[in-house]
Amino acid sequence: MKQTNGQHLISFFEEWAPRSLAVEGDSVGLQIGRLDKPVTKVLVTLDVNNEVVDEAIEKGCQLIIAHHPPIYNKLKNIRTDLPQGRLFEKLIKHEIAVYAAHTNLDIATGGVNDLLADALKLEKVSILEPTTAEKLMKLEVFTPKEATEAVRKAIGEAGAGKLGDYDSCSFTTPGEGRFKPNSEAKPYIGEANKLAVVEEDKIEVVFPATKKNRVLKALLNAHPYEEPAYNLMELDIEVNEKGLGRIGLLPNSVSLGDYANTVKSQLNVPFVRVVGTMEKPVQKVAILGGDGNKYIQIAKRAGADVLVTGDLYFHIAQDALAIDLAIIDPGHHIEQIMKKGVSDYMNAKCEEKKLDCIFIASQLSTEPFRII
Template sequence: MTSTVFVRDIMRLMEEIAPAKLAMDNDKIGLQVGNVDKPVSRVWVALEASPDTVDAAVDAGVDMIVTHHALLFRPIARLDTRQRRDRAIQQLLVHDIAVFSAHTNLDIAPGGVNDVIAGKLGLKDVEVLDVTYREPLYKLVVYVPTTHLDVVRSAIGDAGAGAIGRYTHCTFSASGTGTFLPGQGTKPFIGTQGELEQVAEARLETVVPDHLIHSVVARMCEVHPYEEVAYDILPMLQTGDEFGIGRIGNLERSIALEEFAERVRDEFGMRHIRFAGDPNLQVDRVAVLGGSGSRWVAASLEKGAQVLVTSDVGHHEAGDAWADGMAVVDATHAALEQPVCAVLAQMLRDKLRANGTSVTIEAAPVTVDPFTWI
């Protein structure tokens, strides 16, 4: 990355933090407004690009807003700038402020929304509540002269190939004879143009996860001695790491539901909170899901939780959940998800610093919760 940081650079870092492939079907993520080639010196991370957020960003000279909620989630039939929301979009365009959104991919990503919620509540032994993505694996097979087997094996292992459980650099090789006839214009490492060559070679194979396949192959080709590298990439039925929505974990000690609801209220800075269930119910296993998560009551029950912490729970949903034996703590949508903004801003700062660049990145100092408690 150069000393000048562009919108595309922030997007690239966001892809590392919350890959687009993790997003759930039909989600609206990615660049929503702006030019990928625009230089940026000040970036805000916000829950959403609300009219108040946009007004404050204009005043503060912000170049880019990274949001959790999509600005353009539903199709726009027209822009009527008499309306606040439409006028905010106009302001973004006039002042050339880019907006990039990471929604369910940030919910699902390690260290994202749901891990932040679980961390604030002190959950231990945290695991995914509902698996939504299993990373594809590929078998990489390459043919290498035996003189360079160790060099190629080390290079692809160092690039991340061959990781199985807690083991790394896992490969298998078998010896054989490779044949090739160098054609006109070639510069063979071994052999002579126009003459059939036989070489002692090894078939080297390993496993590579989807997100590393291109970088591993590139590194393999860098160290391989042949002018043309013979290799195969074969899809596997097995899958790699699992990712998913929501988290579930254990409390340090069992506490009553009412006391736990008070903890949620205090940790997320709310004046009031509501819950469904017996106030004296002893809680030691908790499911959390930022946003509208009442659809995951059954998954929470199946994994042994006594309570689900989520948002936007309706009357019938809360009643049905408790009738099925699952207590619900219903925090506001914004309160549960807002804390990820500061965490994500720090992640971006750390990545930029590691790349030797510096941009002002901060959580937007604007409250976007539409609800006021009295």
């Protein structure tokens, strides 16, 4: 097993949930401490409070990954005579870094909202509110025939030619290349000041624009020519759509009352609040972890019979009734599902990379409400 540090681990995590996915203004990324130190244990938690920090200390963790950022608004001071300041002081004293993955983890494929949709056993799941998509780019590169396979393989490994469930997609056209190296050139083929005629292939591939630098670097490293000839263009095609919330179907229509009890069981919560007539049939379900008050109209337009979300305001509940959208509110704390989801994903990544590090799901509940 190989030793690793926090930066290395976070680079793998951000391949799954890059910070660029986060909604504008969200507080994500490293919030406390540093990532350039060795890490052997990471605690994954919904929130960072005093008890969670004590748990991290007890378990010997050097890093905490939290869904809810402990620093959400700009700080005016760090006073260690107040609870927040004491918390930060304890983290720094014990050299525990804190990294926040908030809306980027909500939006990521396989992230919080997909985990919730899986827990609710929804079928034919799609994005509720798209937030981002990537432009496709097209690369055309000309290579001598003997280098075609090596160049094609290199740019494919860098991410070019992946279309949906297919990878290594490309198109190759044979042709004839002509060029004359000048006296300063060191040509792979041909001689200085003489016209060279070479059998070449044109390779065509597409890839998401975010992979541009990686693909071009792979191309230049693999291509035998001093000055490879290539064309690069942006296409008016978007791929890899991402977004907040999910919407899907139940296998069969059920009453709202029965489904509310099912949600309570599936999400393992002590109670749910329900808006709507208990006899109302529901089958199309929207789910959004956290505060879903802004999403009732979006869920209605998407055809949802019911929206499962937390922190519903009184007047928003009345608005939902007015548009005949049922609501099931199991509380904000259902996002704790990310603790196991992130731990499982990152432990698998560490095993794959043979890294000497384990991710531990926090055993503490940070739910502030108690039912009497």
